[in-house]
Amino acid sequence: MPPKYSETRRMLSVFFGRPLPVIGLILIILLIITAIFAPLLAPYNPDKMDMPHKLQSPNNEHLLGTDSLGRDTLSRVIYGSRISLIIGIIAISIAAVAGMSLGLIAAYFGGITYQLIMRCIDALMAFPMLMLALLIAALLGGGIKNIIIALSIGMISAPTRMMCGVVMSGKQNDYILATRSMGASNLRIMLRHILPNAFQPLLVMLTVGLGATILAEAGLSFLGVGVSPPTPAWGSMVNDGYKFLLSNPELCLAPGIAIMLVVFGFNMMGDGLRDALDPRLRGLL
Amino acid sequence: MTAYIIRRLFLGFITIILITVIVFLVMRLLPGDPLMLYLSAGEMGQMTPVQIQELSHKFGLDKNLLIQYVDWMGNVLRGDLGSSIFYDENVGSLIKERIPITMHLGVAAFIVGNFFGIFFGVVCALRRGKWIDSIITFLANIGITMPAFLIGILLIFLLSLQLKWLPTTGYTSPFTDFWMSTKQVIMPVFCMSLFTIAAQCRQARSSMLEVIKQDYIRTAWAKGLGEMTIVLRHAVKNALIPVITVMGLQVSVIFGGSVLIETVFNIPGLGRLMASSVLQQDFMVVQAVVLMIGAVVVLANLAVDMSYGWLDPRIRFD
Numbered sequence: 311m312p313p314k315y316s317e318t319r320r321m322l323s324v325f326f327g328r329p330l331p332v333i334g335l336i337l338i339i340l341l342i343i344t345a346i347f348a349p350l351l352a353p354y355n356p357d358k359m360d361m362p363h364k365l366q367s368p369n370n371e372h373l374l375g376t377d378s379l380g381r382d383t384l385s386r387v388i389y390g391s392r393i394s395l396i397i398g399i400i401a402i403s404i405a406a407v408a409g410m411s412l413g414l415i416a417a418y419f420g421g422i423t424y425q426l427i428m429r430c431i432d433a434l435m436a437f438p439m440l441m442l443a444l445l446i447a448a449l450l451g452g453g454i455k456n457i458i459i460a461l462s463i464g465m466i467s468a469p470t471r472m473m474c475g476v477v478m479s480g481k482q483n484d485y486i487l488a489t490r491s492m493g494a495s496n497l498r499i500m501l502r503h504i505l506p507n508a509f510q511p512l513l514v515m516l517t518v519g520l521g522a523t524i525l526a527e528a529g530l531s532f533l534g535v536g537v538s539p540p541t542p543a544w545g546s547m548v549n550d551g552y553k554f555l556l557s558n559p560e561l562c563l564a565p566g567i568a569i570m571l572v573v574f575g576f577n578m579m580g581d582g583l584r585d586a587l588d589p590r591l592r593g594l595l
Numbered sequence: 596m597t598a599y600i601i602r603r604l605f606l607g608f609i610t611i612i613l614i615t616v617i618v619f620l621v622m623r624l625l626p627g628d629p630l631m632l633y634l635s636a637g638e639m640g641q642m643t644p645v646q647i648q649e650l651s652h653k654f655g656l657d658k659n660l661l662i663q664y665v666d667w668m669g670n671v672l673r674g675d676l677g678s679s680i681f682y683d684e685n686v687g688s689l690i691k692e693r694i695p696i697t698m699h700l701g702v703a704a705f706i707v708g709n710f711f712g713i714f715f716g717v718v719c720a721l722r723r724g725k726w727i728d729s730i731i732t733f734l735a736n737i738g739i740t741m742p743a744f745l746i747g748i749l750l751i752f753l754l755s756l757q758l759k760w761l762p763t764t765g766y767t768s769p770f771t772d773f774w775m776s777t778k779q780v781i782m783p784v785f786c787m788s789l790f791t792i793a794a795q796c797r798q799a800r801s802s803m804l805e806v807i808k809q810d811y812i813r814t815a816w817a818k819g820l821g822e823m824t825i826v827l828r829h830a831v832k833n834a835l836i837p838v839i840t841v842m843g844l845q846v847s848v849i850f851g852g853s854v855l856i857e858t859v860f861n862i863p864g865l866g867r868l869m870a871s872s873v874l875q876q877d878f879m880v881v882q883a884v885v886l887m888i889g890a891v892v893v894l895a896n897l898a899v900d901m902s903y904g905w906l907d908p909r910i911r912f913d
Contacts, residue, residue, distance in 0.1 A: 330736065429606075433613035436892045437885060438851025441869065445621060445885055448873040525742050529855055532744065533870050552748065552859070556756055563752065566745040577740035 324586040331582020337575030345391040352385035356542045365558055374564050377550065386542035387564050393543045394572065397454060398524040401461035402516060405523075409466045410508065413473025418481070418500055428474070431467050439464045439522075440529055447535045454537055457530060461523050468519065472511050480504040510587040514580050521576025528569045544569050599904045607897040614889040615671070619664050622882050671886070677879035681872070686883045689868065696766060697857070697864035700783055701849050708788030708849075709842055712795025716838075717826065719796065720803030731796065738793035744855035747786040751859070754782065764861035783860045787852045791845045798841045802834040809833075835906055843899035847892045 325331055344351060353373070360380030368375045374383035416427035434442070443464035450456035480486065481504070489499055530536045531545025539546075544565035551561030642650070651657050658666075670676070676686040715735070719728045755763040762779050769776040806812065807830060815825045853866035861867070865884055872880040903910050 429609060429613055430617075433610050433617055433889075433893075436610065436614055436847065436889045436896070437617075438847050438854075438888065438892070440851045440854055441885055441888065444854065444869070444873055445881060448876070448881065449621065449878070521740070528742070529744065532855065533858065534874050548745070548748065555748070555752055559752055559756075562748060566748055570742060570745055573742060574737070574740045578736075581736065 321586040325582045328582065328585075330578045331585075334575040334578030334580075334582060337571055338579055341391055341395065341572055341575065344388055345395045348388050348392055352382075352388040354382040354385045356381060356385040356389040357540050358382075365554065367558060368560060374560050375558055377547075377558075377561055378554070383547075383561060383564055386547060387544070387568055390542040390544045390547060390565060390568070391572075393454075393537060393541060394524045394527060394569075397458055397461070397527050397537075398520050401458045401527075402465060402519045402523045404458070404462040405465035405519070406469045406512065406516060408462065409469025410473040410512070412466070413470040414477055414500055414505070416470070417474040417477035418496070418504070424474075427470070431470050435467045440526060443526055443530060444533065444535060447530055452535055452538055454541075457527060457536060460530070461526055464526060465519060465523055468515060469512075472515055473508060476508045476511065477504050480507050513587065514584045517576055517583055518580035521573045521580070524576070525569065525573050599910070600901060603897060603900045603904075607893060607900075610893050611890055614893060615668060615886065616664070618882060618886045618889065619667060622878065623660065623663070676883040679872070679877050679880045681875045681877040681880075686880050689880060690865065690883060690887065693863060693865045693868050695768075696862060697853055697866060699769070700780065700787060700857075700862065700864065701853060703780065703784045704787035704791065704849050704852075705842075705845060707784060708791025708845060709795055711788075712792040713799045713838060715792070716796040716799025717803055717831070719800040720807060721822070721826065723804065732800070735793040735796040738789055739797070741789060743786040743789055743852050744859050746789060747782065747856055747859045750782045750786065764859075766860075766862040766864075779860075783856050783862060786856050787849055790848055790852070794845070795838065795841055799834065799838050802837045803830060806830045806834045832906070836903060839899055839902055839906070843896045846895040850888050850892065 358381060360376065362380070363372075363376055364378055364380040366372055366376045372382050372384065374387065376382055377386070412427055412431075416424045437445075443460040446463055447457055447460035450459060477500075486499060486503060489503055494502075527536065527543070528545035528548070531543045532549045534546075534549065536545050537543045547565040548562050548569075551558070551563075551565070554561050656663070674687060676690070678684065679686050679689055682689055715731050719731050722728050751763055754761050761782060762775070764779075766779055767776045812825060812830060815829055850866070853864060854870055855866070856862075857864045857866035858870045865888070869881060869884045872878075872884070
């Protein structure tokens with residue numbers, strides 16, 4: 311008997327077929343492990359200052375050297391993964407939920423609601439995302455909660471547009487007409503029949519969006535509007551270390567490379583997911 | 596065609612109004628005393644509640660929100676963007692000093708990014724499947740994920756500090772010292788254009804691939820036209836629409852990138868002004884810069900929209 315052709319197997323074979331998405335997946339798994347097991351992996355307490363040993367180059371005791379306050383760079387990079395991941399996940403989740411609700415309402419009810427919401431989203435998208443998040447974060451002040459709010463607002467356009475697209479094309483289908491003629495309420499149609507179509511693009515958008523949010527958070531921290539001082543965040547570490555680029559390059563480059571690897575991982579994984587979940591690529595690639 | 600233009604202009608106008616409303620609301624509704632626009636935090640701390648009341652009244656902050664908006668818009672349209680707390684200067688003159696610098700970098704990045712992006716994309720499409728396509732596509736996929744300001748720091752580290760090929764930071768006007776200006780500008784422009792090159796390469800490639808499959812290209816081959824003629828006269832024009840859309844998006848990307856990159860390379864442009872004003876809580880400046888850049892992006896996208904009508908006659912009758 312020939313083996314059963316299952317959808318899951320096809321998706322997995324597309325995803326793992328190319329090297330880049332697999333590398334992305336490995337990087338993300340490493341990130342998650344680092345964030346969860348930070349206390350076990352980090353050799354020192356990231357906040358522990360050790361002034362006599364400040365600004366050391368990498369040596370046997372401090373694998374990545376120490377910063378201007380004597381804190382161990384490697385531990386700070388490891389703990390920084392927690393901040394980046396937490397802020398990123400919460401911000402993109404809020405943006406996704408809010409954006410998708412907006413998009414669902416706009417596209418389902420059409421007409422004026424749609425025009426109004428889409429015009430607002432267009433106007434929001436006219437601002438470069440970093441500037442918008444910067445403006446909001448600056449007004450609210452620094453701190454984790456405010457950054458999350460700022461980043462959520464900055465990232466809200468993409469889910470809204472995605473949802474609008476899904477609903478607009480979903481609305482045309484005959485099965486929606488059939489459900490409505492059977493007496494289904496608007497809410498039920500929206501949630502039970504149209505929404506599931508959004509899961510696949512949602513997954514891709516969450517992955518790539520998480521990378522973009524982590525990058526934006528790094529940018530905000532680099533500019534000084536990020537998390538408050540003792541908490542290690544990669545962006546602020548890059549900012550602090552930039553002054554010492556000539557003498558202690560690893561202070562700046564280590565968190566910088568961490569950011570690059572994480573964003574790269576999310577983007578590659580998102581690319582792979584997009585190809586794997588796209589039914590039109592069945593059999594191709 | 597005129598109906599199309601008028602409709603697009605109208606929508607563009609509405610978007611610009613919405614932008615001003617958004618900037619205004621963000622500045623006024625978020626927690627934090629709106630007086631922060633006019634005074635620094637230090638000064639505010641030293642005032643008695645009565646004095647704060649008086650100042651609120653003087654700056655019109657106790658009026659109806661709508662009236663405040665109209666007043667503010669009236670000022671903006673007359674060119675009065677307020678005065679900066681930190682620099683003690685007119686915001687307008689601050690911005691005017693910095694616009695040419697950011698324009699220099701931004702326009703250079705835009706031209707370089709789009710030119711090389713489209714060029715590589717077309718090359719990849721024409722040589723699809725060959726090794727040059729694989730390499731360039733691979734690089735484009737990686738390039739599109741690279742954070743520009745970190746690449747900037749890496750480049751400074753490698754090219755300026757280690758190899759000493761290029762000056763580290765700073766900016767000179769090309770009119771004062773052309774050679775130095777070019778050397779200083781290479782790295783920032785490269786970083787700002789990186790995303791554009793990668794995005795445009797992917798878009799141009801996929802767009803060209805679509806066009807090349809068309810029957811009219813086959814006819815051209817059958818007629819015996821050379822590859823260069825076919826590409827330049829027939830293929831490129833038709834592949835242009837998604838490419839121009841991406842160009843419009845790059846305006847926003849380049850402005851966004853300028854904030855971080857001008858900070859990294861210490862270039863006195865609009866981006867760095869925004870970054871430093873945010874830190875100094877100089878919100879008048881921040882408000883004006885965000886407003887200006889939003890308007891410019893809307894205008895750029897408007898131009899892109901207009902060009903659709905010119906490029907594809909079918910759209911004019913939409």
